[in-house]
Amino acid sequence: MNVKIKVLTPTGAIGTGFPRDAFEKALLECPDVIAMDAGSTDSGPHYLGTGTTKSSASILRAELRVFMQAREKLGIPLIIGSCGTCGSDAGVDLMRGLCEEVAAELGQTVRIAGIYSEQPASSVKTALLEKRIKPLQLDFIDDALVDRCSRIVALMGVEPFIHALQEGADIILAGRSTDTAVMASLPIMRGGHPGAAWHAGKILECGASCTTTPAQAVVMATIDETGFTIEAIGEGARLTPRSVMAHMLYENSNPYVLVEPGGVLDVEGAVYTAIDERTVRVEGSIWKPSEDYTVKLEGAAPCGFQSVVMSIVRDTEYLERFDEWLACLDSVMRQRIEKHLNIGSGDYDLQFRAIGKNAALGDFESRSATPVEIGVMALATSATAERTKDIVALLNPYLLHFPLPGDKDLPTHAFPFSPASMDRGVVYEFVLSHVMVVANPLAPFRFDMKTIEAA
Template sequence: MSSTPAPPEEVRILVPSGMLGGGFPAGTVERGLALGADVIAVDGGSTDSGPHYLGSATAKTSAAAVARDLRSLLGASATAGIPLVIGSCGTGGTDAGVDWVAGIVEGIVREQGLALTVARIYSEQDAADLVAQLDAGRIHPLAPQGPLDAATLESCTHIVGMMGAEPIMEALEAGADVVLAGRATDTAVIAAVPLMRGMPAGPTWHAAKIVECGGQCTTDPRSGGVLATIDAGGFTIEPLDPAVACTPTSVAAHMLYETVDPFQMREPAGTLLVREATYRALDERRVRVEGSRFEPADQHTIKLEGARISGYATMSFSAIRDPHILGSIENWAALLEQVLTARVRQTLGISPPEYEIDLRLYGYDAVLESIDPATGPPREVGVMLLVHAADQATATSVAKIANPLMLHLPTRDMAYLPSLAFAYSPAETERGPSYEFALHHVVDVDSPTGMFRLRLPEGATR
């Protein structure tokens, strides 16, 4: 009669950096292995850089940077005999992103002669399937989004579902040494192995949240990775750079990062609750956290992310040093928009909203706009003009009409033509299609793995 093996006393997770391709200092992985890491986990993507990467199914990282990190991580996985889990492959987590990372992995595995079973988990969704779910009343908006319609789903170039830990656990239980997952919560790639090995959900999800960005929870975010050790009563965080420390403040502060509420965070399977958590320094470098809880949800949900083409953009950029213009830069910017609108109507016979102008004054208020606390005239200003239209030709035509204005437009009281400076030649740069996020919704699911497709090499065994 067989018995279920008892869970280990603790599970150690090595997180080398906040994102695959971001790099980490030499020695990071080796130190993590020396401390007894049971799994290596790293995030491979994000929506932080906007909708382009999901909409176009391309990566923000270079293949060379991803390969550099993978050479170290794959070698460590094979040497130590521990799994490597990567989520949100290719930035947006599309099927193409998973295959892109898998291609790099396969090349390194061949090059280094590594005996690793590599699993792929695809998270891309078919719009027609989601329309059926919508009609069944199983898709719901997240604030501040309103109701969804079929046309919005069908307009997306790519839609992904954000998986929790369960599809990753399924891949590991099926015999994978390396898991390359599509879109996943940042925490899921870290939580999968501890949950699979019987660690409590509260400390597991909380530790995963703290270490998701690698060294960001330390006194030096540039230092590289961290090691999280999870046990039945809580977890401990330790930086992998001996010269860097974790403090109760640096660890607790990460619950403020990308959360609506610093005391709770929703995952597909439930909600992490940390209001009662305590943060205690074990020594000058390590922090112990206890009191985290996880409340399972009555309904498992999968968040949907989708992007669609909103038009095409052309950009120009010039710089102003003229002190007279800088003394009334807001008036000059308003005049530029007024004159440009009139000339476009005269030349092309079109007016907004047939095109849109986004004029940003870098060095003045391009970032904070009206809430910028800076006072007084700036020393220099970079003027970025972004023209958005339904087609590339129109966007470029408008930008070209703006060209002489961005080079020589005087204020109304100037008796001479100033000379401003374009940053490059040609002045107009066609940016191609512009994407926008179209979905901020969740879908009710009967199975946490049902929306995702696991692919293992032929002959892989459990």
């Protein structure tokens, strides 16, 4: 059997842009499917907590139009996973509405599959009772924690996508899914090498990030019975065995092992061979089915009302003794919050972040040079909006004038905007990062198939 399945991934996430000329060039190679991601946890828990997307609906619509025209012309499926950034039901509905609008404008008859991944709290608590929940990054879980979640999603593997394709879907709009499964589903359904399909899916997941020319390329992988060939397409597009191999490290602690629903991808024995400057051949990837089929659970819960206030410190002495100054400010503020507002330490959270001085990496930062200025950002969070505003109001003049110990002169730092504080409203935290054992890979998900008829 001569199997060759071409998977075209024009972008790492729909709504973030793609090189149109390279995409049009890739279509000339007749891909079998256009597949891409639409979401991530990279931007934090807000989107899952609120069920909203960070993408612009108008940009999503414009890109969908291009992809739907290409899909119609070639008669191939279009697959989009983790719709709405977080994979919420509302995200699927948003994308579905946009697809229906575009289909009507283009006069297309198209069968759209919506796959919904939100999990009822009752189902998760039943799985917990049956001891089918196992920890990942987070350990603690109980019924009360599950009930706290505003939304819980399960990450689907290839099986829901395959089911929708077998039901005749032209376009699949899925809730939360593993990035890899979106690209691996059609090749696996059509008999491609499973190790190669999963491995190719991992390399394709962020679009042209696996190339050495990400701004100029789209990528396409051809999966067959023994491996896959990946190609960077576009004017001046390039990739190398190293750039392809390196992507196994992206969001993955082990460069040789990738855990997915239903099994584990092992690429320790994979061989990467350059065919030319824009094509790499990969063989030796192994897919190992697991005894239990698990889906990852992501849950976000509200953790309070938050306000942010910021000032800028530029005085040389304060920069040189910044850590001492900030530690003193932190200590004094906590004493004053308890004294003047009668708020105990367990009833609020106050964090200071030094923007320009180890703000991202903290103690892991290796740079030692004194910056020209440091932005001091304070984040106050508590159970009520009023309490948080009180904390920030108390903090405001201290961020502007708080002196170093022993300094006889009152300093004036700088506020970058007025008012200096911003109310962020309710903020969220990730509280579930667990896996749930399921007997049927389709069971956690809901399917809604609808055919849009051309007018």
